[in-house]
Amino acid sequence: MYRTHSNGELRASDINTEVTLAGWVQKTRDKGFMIWVDLRDRYGITQLIFDEERTQKSVMETASKLGREFVIQAKGTVIARESKNPNIPTGDIEILVSEVTILNEALTPPFTIENETDGGEDLRMKYRYLDIRRNPVRENLVFRHKVTMAVRNYLSEKEFVEVETPYLIKSTPEGARDFVVPSRMNEGQFYALPQSPQTFKQLLMVGGMDKYFQIVKCFRDEDLRADRQPEFTQIDCEMAFVEQEDILNTFEGLTRHLLKELNGVNVAEFPRMTYDDAMKKYGNDKPDIRFGMEFGELNEVTQHKDFNVFNQAELVVGIAVPGGNTYTRKEIDKLTDWVKRPQIGALGMVYCRCNEDGSFKSSVDKFYDQEDLAKWADITGAKAGDLICVLSGDTHKVRAQLSALRMELAEREGLRKANEFAPLWVVDFPLLEWDEETERYHAMHHPFTSPKPGQLDLLETNPGDVKANAYDLVLNGNEIGGGSIRIHDKETQALMFDYLGFTPEEAKAQFGFLMDAFQYGAPPHGGIAFGLDRLVSILGGQETIRDFIAFPKNNSGRDVMIDAPAVIDNEQLKELGLQLNLKS
């Protein structure tokens, strides 16, 4: 037995107990006649003391050789600490060491193992096993475990069954790129890693499992944007004999439970907003509603004057920045530059100061009088002391631009509080979205999403107007979950595949098993999937999902610690019936 106690548990009540501890040397203070060592493990820190009056010489000698991150075992007696440390739970005691063993030595770590480290991102990733020794990283991983336990116990309690679906499945060209896995036993053929267990969970519903969930790794071979991982984890859920309302209630319950259990926060009933409203009010289908700054559409009150920029715009839309009238001219100019950056792409920004005396001062005073500007204030909800920012142009683009500005301003003003939680259901998503590149409609959610009842006919005439039984759960401006009621009859599914450009042969080759299944008594069903990495990071009050993943990959999809991916030998390739055919 290496230890009788952890380094986080000894208290004043343990004084005079003989103990054995083990752990890492966090730091040492050596005064020659006396040596103190902070011994660390996952559970805390305990101070060891070596004292030439009370400690054997050989033990003193070993103690004097201990370096940072050495792994040691120490036996001794719990004694009262002379100068107590109120900052740690073990701060009332220390261990007078009688015996010390070096279990393993350590090179000086390449960065400090402290809450605030001097290690850069790259170094921390290469030595991730050392990074995990740091409290914040380890606590994030423990937090993630608590979240998954809470999810599992909650859903299990509600009669959901976790079913493992296969990882070696079949490639489908729909959606993002699959990672593929060559099969040696079936030469020339490939498995694909699942982008989600979508079809399998639907088959489980056909199979009568009734309520399914799974916390499961999914894979997408996408060009990685910042904070995207080629492998990610979903809380995947599906229910049979349900309508949208049942799903929303069930998973609102789950989310509320998590907020209560993990954050101690009681949240009222989640508000709901249609996709159209979200776009109109926030320019975004995942609005952060922790703060106001709702969009005010100003076409009616701006397009009767001589300001051509607004007159020619499809949409003129503004937001009121609370207290923004304190911004200097220079600050406002910088804001204008910010929206004009290529990433945002606005052509310019009109602003209007709402003075404390009730008067207005805008950048377009030439065209608009006080009465006009009062209407702007009225529509955007601006009060005395606020600043109105107005963008104009093509509806789709200008909404995205103003949404970006809104988020940026909220960030600057400290309105995006990590410990405040504002969930929101966004409902009535369009069934299809127009893809500029291929010049055709694609399924916005996926091809199994059910159109709203009675809207199927619209597909031929106004496909973009067809709404789906699809919904997203948004938390603090992040989509944490999304799902839909599925199609459950073969005819509608065939129609949908046809509409999305699958020939009947392609549909059969890729989804024949699902179409077959629908013939044998498929129940109405629907579900939702949560992005666990994102959910955990938001509940944890942070933004970066990488901080909540034990061994994340970098933006090139590489694990820099183990140096993967890597070349494999030719023998292995040959066995798989493959050879390289490099482009470069």
Place this chain on the structure above:
Amino acid sequence: MYRTHSNGELRASDINTEVTLAGWVQKTRDKGFMIWVDLRDRYGITQLIFDEERTQKSVMETASKLGREFVIQAKGTVIARESKNPNIPTGDIEILVSEVTILNEALTPPFTIENETDGGEDLRMKYRYLDIRRNPVRENLVFRHKVTMAVRNYLSEKEFVEVETPYLIKSTPEGARDFVVPSRMNEGQFYALPQSPQTFKQLLMVGGMDKYFQIVKCFRDEDLRADRQPEFTQIDCEMAFVEQEDILNTFEGLTRHLLKELNGVNVAEFPRMTYDDAMKKYGNDKPDIRFGMEFGELNEVTQHKDFNVFNQAELVVGIAVPGGNTYTRKEIDKLTDWVKRPQIGALGMVYCRCNEDGSFKSSVDKFYDQEDLAKWADITGAKAGDLICVLSGDTHKVRAQLSALRMELAEREGLRKANEFAPLWVVDFPLLEWDEETERYHAMHHPFTSPKPGQLDLLETNPGDVKANAYDLVLNGNEIGGGSIRIHDKETQALMFDYLGFTPEEAKAQFGFLMDAFQYGAPPHGGIAFGLDRLVSILGGQETIRDFIAFPKNNSGRDVMIDAPAVIDNEQLKELGLQLNLKS
């Protein structure tokens, strides 16, 4: 809302309640004036009644059209059932239906959806979603869920943290073949799917996670034997600052908890047996100790006579079959044929009947007298009425042969009772095992396993004698878990790699990160991994793991339901920098 109640919950106390139910039509009985429908869902069966005196004509008409596995919704009133059915929990009531809706029609399923189905294995796998509707299959999956929940809650309670390790890792030629995943973003390079998270869990220990577990999919591209799956699930565990004793106690606790929770069985302290003893007593490193029939080595009492077969044998060994004296001569001949089959490979079998009167009758009476045979009985523990079966030859082979015979006889005699549980720790495994094919020693467990203290020197002189801190947990003759104390210092690990034939360059390329990690303060650590599929099937009292996997693959590694693996298009191959190079 599709239903107010499930089909398993209505009781006599619900009589007169208006309810809405939904589910599948299990069967109908149509007497013209009265129709009964058994409505089924995951939770049970409820009887619906349609009666021309009390039911509208249009509803009667719909009811008469219902076929097996139709999905319907029925509204009506709970009434007392005239002839109660004591076999089902809802047997006291039925639903007088006022409204029925067909939610989905169904083709006649290709096999019956009953506990005992007429569908063969192949058909059931192709239509697995229908197979899952059958109670036994669904109950197996629900049971699996209960096992994983019990494991997670138990370990979580004991301060273990579930950490997700990556699926896209690096290929290592050691051990079984890896499945590889070509990387598009890193052309010409490949990820590998993990055969186990071994190195990652060790790095988590170096990272101070202290107690780790994960229920995780693992992958092995092996030629599939019966009941092996290319993807399988492990309960993977690791602890720091532990000796073998700590691991055995912890996971004996877990296993005992599972037996108690899921089977209601209290098991005493698990017996322990060395590998050497297990081989000697049972010819097997995973002995089924639910029954006796221990091996008796007979060299000393057989090799002094003129029976050359025994005299020339390295080992002469027998077992006593309880009550086996009732076997006819013909039955014994058949048994002899059984051990001579190529799968077993014995050259013959000697037997000795233990008569009720205390006399013996053997197939080698020419060479051995009553006194000799009495010694055989003594050594094998045979009693009057038993049969002694004796095999001889090369120790290694003859033990395997007699072990197979022992299991076969136990099976025939009904000694392998599914509801009886006999766990056993097998300890002190050899560190290395000789591989005939490559004519060298390989790591028996894996190259990270620690030799027993002080035995490292033996490596040079008697490598086969070196024992490891390695252990298996055996349940009812199946290895359900195995693990070891790991090497945790760089020098021993380097020595081990060297011994296993890795050049320093190869060791560095493949495991450099682990060797590096060991330099920065690695704690002593060890762990265990359970095969979940096997564990669940044994706890579930069954033998076939496939019955506890939702969507298993067949012996060629194919998913016959979705028809995977499959060819992918050339475009996809090209993007990956690959082309086919088929051998055939």
